Amino acid sequence: MLEIKNLRAKVNNREILKGVNLTIQSGEVHSIMGPNGSGKSTLAQVLAGRESYQVTDGEVMYNGKNLLELSPEERACEGVFMAFQYPVEIPGVNNTYFLKAALNAVRKYRGEEELDAMDFLALTRGKMKLLGIDEGMLNRSVNEGFSGGEKKRNEIFQMAVLQPKLCILDETDSGLDIDALRIVANGVNALRGPDRAILVVTHYQRLLNYIVPDFVHVLVDGRIVRSGGKELALELEAQGYVGIEAEAGQLAKA
Amino acid sequence: MAENAQRNDTRALESFLESFEGLEADRSKSGGAWLQPVRRAAIARLADVGFPTTHDEDWRFTSLAPIVTTAFRPAEEAGVRVTAGSLEPFLFPGLACHRMVFVNGRFAPAVSSLSGLPQGVRIQSLAEALTNDRPLIEPHLARYEDFHQDAFSALNTAFLADGAFVSIPRGLVMAQPIHLVYVSVPGGAPGATQPRSLILAGEASQATVVEDYVTLGEGTSLSNAVTELVVGDGSVVSHYHIQRESRHTFHVATLRSQQGRSSTVASHTVLLGGSLTRRNIHPVLAGEGGECLLNGLFMANDRQHMDNYMKVEHASPHCDSRQFYKGVLDGRSHGVFHGRIIVHKDAQKTDAKQTNMNLLLSDDAQIDTKPQLEIYADDVKCTHGATIGQIDEDAIFYLRSRGIGEASARALLLYAFAGDMLQRMKIEPVRAHLERLVAQWLPQGNLLEGDR
Numbered sequence: 001m002l003e004i005k006n007l008r009a010k011v012n013n014r015e016i017l018k019g020v021n022l023t024i025q026s027g028e029v030h031s032i033m034g035p036n037g038s039g040k041s042t043l044a045q046v047l048a049g050r051e052s053y054q055v056t057d058g059e060v061m062y063n064g065k066n067l068l069e070l071s072p073e074e075r076a077c078e079g080v081f082m083a084f085q086y087p088v089e090i091p092g093v094n095n096t097y098f099l100k101a102a103l104n105a106v107r108k109y110r111g112e113e114e115l116d117a118m119d120f121l122a123l124t125r126g127k128m129k130l131l132g133i134d135e136g137m138l139n140r141s142v143n144e145g146f147s148g149g150e151k152k153r154n155e156i157f158q159m160a161v162l163q164p165k166l167c168i169l170d171e172t173d174s175g176l177d178i179d180a181l182r183i184v185a186n187g188v189n190a191l192r193g194p195d196r197a198i199l200v201v202t203h204y205q206r207l208l209n210y211i212v213p214d215f216v217h218v219l220v221d222g223r224i225v226r227s228g229g230k231e232l233a234l235e236l237e238a239q240g241y242v243g244i245e246a247e248a249g250q251l252a253k254a
Numbered sequence: 255m256a257e258n259a260q261r262n263d264t265r266a267l268e269s270f271l272e273s274f275e276g277l278e279a280d281r282s283k284s285g286g287a288w289l290q291p292v293r294r295a296a297i298a299r300l301a302d303v304g305f306p307t308t309h310d311e312d313w314r315f316t317s318l319a320p321i322v323t324t325a326f327r328p329a330e331e332a333g334v335r336v337t338a339g340s341l342e343p344f345l346f347p348g349l350a351c352h353r354m355v356f357v358n359g360r361f362a363p364a365v366s367s368l369s370g371l372p373q374g375v376r377i378q379s380l381a382e383a384l385t386n387d388r389p390l391i392e393p394h395l396a397r398y399e400d401f402h403q404d405a406f407s408a409l410n411t412a413f414l415a416d417g418a419f420v421s422i423p424r425g426l427v428m429a430q431p432i433h434l435v436y437v438s439v440p441g442g443a444p445g446a447t448q449p450r451s452l453i454l455a456g457e458a459s460q461a462t463v464v465e466d467y468v469t470l471g472e473g474t475s476l477s478n479a480v481t482e483l484v485v486g487d488g489s490v491v492s493h494y495h496i497q498r499e500s501r502h503t504f505h506v507a508t509l510r511s512q513q514g515r516s517s518t519v520a521s522h523t524v525l526l527g528g529s530l531t532r533r534n535i536h537p538v539l540a541g542e543g544g545e546c547l548l549n550g551l552f553m554a555n556d557r558q559h560m561d562n563y564m565k566v567e568h569a570s571p572h573c574d575s576r577q578f579y580k581g582v583l584d585g586r587s588h589g590v591f592h593g594r595i596i597v598h599k600d601a602q603k604t605d606a607k608q609t610n611m612n613l614l615l616s617d618d619a620q621i622d623t624k625p626q627l628e629i630y631a632d633d634v635k636c637t638h639g640a641t642i643g644q645i646d647e648d649a650i651f652y653l654r655s656r657g658i659g660e661a662s663a664r665a666l667l668l669y670a671f672a673g674d675m676l677q678r679m680k681i682e683p684v685r686a687h688l689e690r691l692v693a694q695w696l697p698q699g700n701l702l703e704g705d706r
Contacts, residue, residue: 093667
């Protein structure tokens, strides 16, 4: 589904991604772990199409399409979804209106009929329950005045409604208490399926107790330095990133 | 240089003086002849001071050059008719209201609808009231708005002839709003209209008045309006001012309100039209415990100029005032917000708040925002704040990352910025109509979903 080859990217003229290679098949859950500043979030943002990141080399193929040539909205319509580390507050834009506009934009792109208010409500009701979203939250402005946990739940709720094919979670666990973490993880696990791939970007192993990955990759200084199964996450948790960073340093020298 | 040229250019002034002479004989014989000394004093004042320049502090950001260099004549009144059909686009669908239409400043009964007025309510042309109701009018008309302070007010008073006269008796709650539509129908030469309205809300009465300025046809014109609003003790009045005239119109409009004890006034202003617009709002909180809200939205593009001049006077203790103004400026437009708050010596426990937020959509758009607090009491709470910004690009990316196209995302954010000003407007059909006008104004506003 997703094939990243030698991806290099800069922000403010500083190279952050220095040749990332990663292949993800549908049905798989991958996790990217790494120390702060290793480029994890940059990778997520580049995949979502953030324009302040400049791709300097490499390619990203997504379901046979050159992802880097698509606008952020085209990527979303093609089924790419990134849950933001810091969801943006948008005063004055009603949460329901926003989500319905987004869903209809995606449906229109796919040649499906747009939903009216009644159909939309029917479609969202069960998902609201799953993520503990109440009517009040839906009637407020997008993320405005939401707590950290509410913002993250709202991200996963949007994901559940939009039903993307490639879900990218950018540090979705940051700032969540254990109850909120569980709710968010349940929401993500409900989306696991053979037609969908999930990429979990995280600093800590804790989230992976709840969303169990098939593959774990360690990103250090803009490159993936190790890949393995879910046990790699536990190893990192026990030993920290220090060892692996030193190892990566030696590799780079050699 | 430019200022000197403006000072010396007396084309507008001379032609107003000449027009005044021409009308003198007629006005001295008409029903409002008793007002002629006031008109004469006003034209003398105008002749004396001329039009302001940007050297005047109150006009620092607004050059009147396009007005003072134009030789306006009184807009043609005789023979100018409008049809009900041509007014249709300006009505608020679903709003039951009492409506007065003025065409080039003159009341047009044929296209107005004033049937079924509640007992004791008067909604009629000022011209008629000047003739028949001098005792009712004289204690108020031109008693609040001081033409010595403002050249345009002097100009309006000099040519004072018609407009709306509204009187709501004590204790009466008006079920239907009053819609006053001022239609400019430009002719060949630049024409000026000087609508003058007087609204008296009796003690403990409630009413809503919508003043609406529109244009039918093409051509240069000047609308120079003054409305005096006298709000009795315990009375609640909502006032709307909608500026949707053509891009060939100069628009100067003053609302002077005088508030009694424990009265409440909500003033809503929406500026969309005109080439050069100056909106003055001057509430005087004369009685204790009064409240006033000044809520305004101005949206300009191309080379439009919109100047909002507020002068909120707290003259009594325990009064609250709130100013919420937002500007959206695109193209090479220029917006001004000048918010003066004057707290007089005795106005203790004043609570005055002012905010002005602006969005600049292009590099060439400009905004000047200026708070001006003059506080002569010692136990008051006055706050002010102003922001100038661009559209939040992070929010744009967020919306796009969910599938919403860039143009729609921009329209949505702009609409949201303007939206909270509209939310304060309580009359649903008026608000809904204004929401549509705002959406139409926005670049790609058509991309907003219908049920916004």
